[in-house]
Amino acid sequence: MHDAISRLGYVRHRAxxxxxxxxxxxxxxxxxxxxxxxxxxxxxxxxxxxAAEEVLTGxxxxxxxxxxxxxxxxxxxxxxxxxxxxxVLLISARDRHPLAVxxxxxxxxxxxxxxxxDGIDLPHVDMDNRDGGRQAAEHFLLGGRRAIGVIAxxxxxxxxxxxxxxxxxxxxxxxxxxxxxxxxxxxxxxGVHGMQWLLRRMPHVDAVFAASDVMAAAAIQTLRRTGRxxxxxxxxxxFDDAPIxxxxxxxxxxxxxxxxEFAALATxxxxxxxxxxxxxxxxxxxxxxxxxxxxA
Amino acid sequence: MHDAISRLGYVRHRAxxxxxxxxxxxxxxxxxxxxxxxxxxxxxxxxxxxAAEEVLTGxxxxxxxxxxxxxxxxxxxxxxxxxxxxxVLLISARDRHPLAVxxxxxxxxxxxxxxxxDGIDLPHVDMDNRDGGRQAAEHFLLGGRRAIGVIAxxxxxxxxxxxxxxxxxxxxxxxxxxxxxxxxxxxxxxGVHGMQWLLRRMPHVDAVFAASDVMAAAAIQTLRRTGRxxxxxxxxxxFDDAPIxxxxxxxxxxxxxxxxEFAALATxxxxxxxxxxxxxxxxxxxxxxxxxxxxA
Numbered sequence: 001m002h003d004a005i006s007r008l009g010y011v012r013h014r015a016x017x018x019x020x021x022x023x024x025x026x027x028x029x030x031x032x033x034x035x036x037x038x039x040x041x042x043x044x045x046x047x048x049x050x051a052a053e054e055v056l057t058g059x060x061x062x063x064x065x066x067x068x069x070x071x072x073x074x075x076x077x078x079x080x081x082x083x084x085x086x087x088v089l090l091i092s093a094r095d096r097h098p099l100a101v102x103x104x105x106x107x108x109x110x111x112x113x114x115x116x117x118d119g120i121d122l123p124h125v126d127m128d129n130r131d132g133g134r135q136a137a138e139h140f141l142l143g144g145r146r147a148i149g150v151i152a153x154x155x156x157x158x159x160x161x162x163x164x165x166x167x168x169x170x171x172x173x174x175x176x177x178x179x180x181x182x183x184x185x186x187x188x189x190x191g192v193h194g195m196q197w198l199l200r201r202m203p204h205v206d207a208v209f210a211a212s213d214v215m216a217a218a219a220i221q222t223l224r225r226t227g228r229x230x231x232x233x234x235x236x237x238x239f240d241d242a243p244i245x246x247x248x249x250x251x252x253x254x255x256x257x258x259x260x261e262f263a264a265l266a267t268x269x270x271x272x273x274x275x276x277x278x279x280x281x282x283x284x285x286x287x288x289x290x291x292x293x294x295x296a
Numbered sequence: 297m298h299d300a301i302s303r304l305g306y307v308r309h310r311a312x313x314x315x316x317x318x319x320x321x322x323x324x325x326x327x328x329x330x331x332x333x334x335x336x337x338x339x340x341x342x343x344x345x346x347a348a349e350e351v352l353t354g355x356x357x358x359x360x361x362x363x364x365x366x367x368x369x370x371x372x373x374x375x376x377x378x379x380x381x382x383x384v385l386l387i388s389a390r391d392r393h394p395l396a397v398x399x400x401x402x403x404x405x406x407x408x409x410x411x412x413x414d415g416i417d418l419p420h421v422d423m424d425n426r427d428g429g430r431q432a433a434e435h436f437l438l439g440g441r442r443a444i445g446v447i448a449x450x451x452x453x454x455x456x457x458x459x460x461x462x463x464x465x466x467x468x469x470x471x472x473x474x475x476x477x478x479x480x481x482x483x484x485x486x487g488v489h490g491m492q493w494l495l496r497r498m499p500h501v502d503a504v505f506a507a508s509d510v511m512a513a514a515a516i517q518t519l520r521r522t523g524r525x526x527x528x529x530x531x532x533x534x535f536d537d538a539p540i541x542x543x544x545x546x547x548x549x550x551x552x553x554x555x556x557e558f559a560a561l562a563t564x565x566x567x568x569x570x571x572x573x574x575x576x577x578x579x580x581x582x583x584x585x586x587x588x589x590x591x592a
């Protein structure tokens with residue numbers, strides 16, 4: 001981290017001050033690997049893009065946002081590879097995403113916000129998702145919970161896998177194996193379905209770790225509808241510390257990821273790689289932190 | 297309109313039923329001519345994109361969203377023109393937007409949601425913004441208001457100009473000229489500044505027409521902070537009928553534009569032009585309607 005920060009100072013020094021002098025020759029694309037409507041239903045993206053745009057605007061660099069699923073990579077790939085863009089900030093790349101593969105081979109400056117899928121070599125910034133999972137598991141263990149389930153994120157997304165691995169491996173160290181895992185896609189409805197699946201599988205569940213706050217809020221709502229009390233009967237921990245974590249009833253215990261700092265750091269490192277050709281490779285990881293509120 | 301609808305029936309007939317059979321050979325881009333963060337701060341875009349995606353998904357056509365300001369048109373233009381995309385839905389194109397010019401010359405199927413800027417010839421769908429302005433002006437006149445100001449949208453956006461023209465011309469027919477106009481950019485802060493400007497210019501203002509609900513809500517807040525009562529001292533009319541119109545205090549009288557219907561119609565006409573080469577030109581216009589609540 002210190003290494004990254006000191007180099008960021010270098011970027012700031014070289015960039016036009018106060019954003020007055022625009023680098024008119026450079027443009028950046030932010031590519032979100034999701035269907036279009038997810039920009040509006042997943043608050044993570046609004047936070048990421050707004051924070052990244054603030055950094056770019058401060059450096060006088062205009063940007064465009066693109067969404068690109070596997071099916072629409074044909075739209076996003078050509079301008080990125082053909083030189084229409086001087087740098088790409090890639091968000092939420094999944095396994096075998098054609099665009100991530102193309103970008104890795106293109107030689108264009110890219111920074112992935114989130115560890116890229118296995119086998120794809122891209123400079124990146126990551127959150128310590130694994131340690132976030134660990135903290136959630138330890139909190140349940142310390143609270144005496146013993147019938148524990150998970151509502152995980154999409155298995156093709158590295159951040160999802162890391163949250164799940166850190167959680168499950170910590171429980172395994174305490175001798176708990178065979179933890180039931182429902183897979184969701186971070187949406188409210190997938191949180192409801194995941195919780196219903198866990199309840200069928202495990203009617204006496206006493207703790208649930210959900211890989212996003214939106215899914216955790218859905219789990220709380222579903223548990224209450226079946227007459228269960230949160231946290232008395234079932235403890236719930238989310239992931240994000242999004243604004244919704246303060247609005248659930250009870251308020252949500254969750255793993256905070258520093259989204260704005262994450263976006264800003266990834267953007268600054270991208271800018272750095274656009275101005276200096278021969279940098280040592282550096283993939284910083286930001287810490288996550290359990291925030292204890294009422295739900296667990 | 298009837299002509300447009302009957303042709304839509306034809307599209308539906310030819311499209312795969314229930315979205316099961318994807319047209320794997322076609323992709324569509326939605327291009328929003330705005331800085332990236334505006335996707336999240338202007339609710340109009342979430343409504344437009346979500347509605348358009350629903351239509352496309354129903355036809356099995358994947359889409360990507362792009363934002364493109366004048367400065368970032370270099371990102372968006374190449375894939376659109378080079379054949380990476382089979383159709384473009386263009387939203388909120390401003391005067392002299394380089395991308396709108398490029399698209400008009402490209403021969404690729406394009407549908408502009410909103411009348412394109414003067415001098416750019418693109419098939420489009422429009423709202424009757426001018427008539428919305430007329431309805432707002434008549435409501436003020438019927439209510440006996442005589443010291444009337446406007447917080448308009450960006451003058452480079454055709455929809456803004458039409459709202460303003462319809463409003464000002466209706467007042468002129470009643471013998472009211474020289475109506476003061478503050479220009480905003482649809483944001484809350486520009487609504488505050490616009491209202492403050494009007495109050496300095498016209499301390500005894502008794503009615504304000506704002507070109508968006510977000511700006512109207514800002515105007516109400518600003519008026520109340522100066523001790524003025526809405527609508528007793530100053531009547532306020534907005535434009536959109538966005539969800540915020542029901543949450544202001546007092547609730548907002550506003551000109552409703554049918555956003556979802558608008559996006560769906562534009563998308564269906566775009567799909568039609570992608571499948572049938574030689575269609576007669578048709579640029580339908582959807583009606584707007586004054587919704588009277590408490591603020592005027």
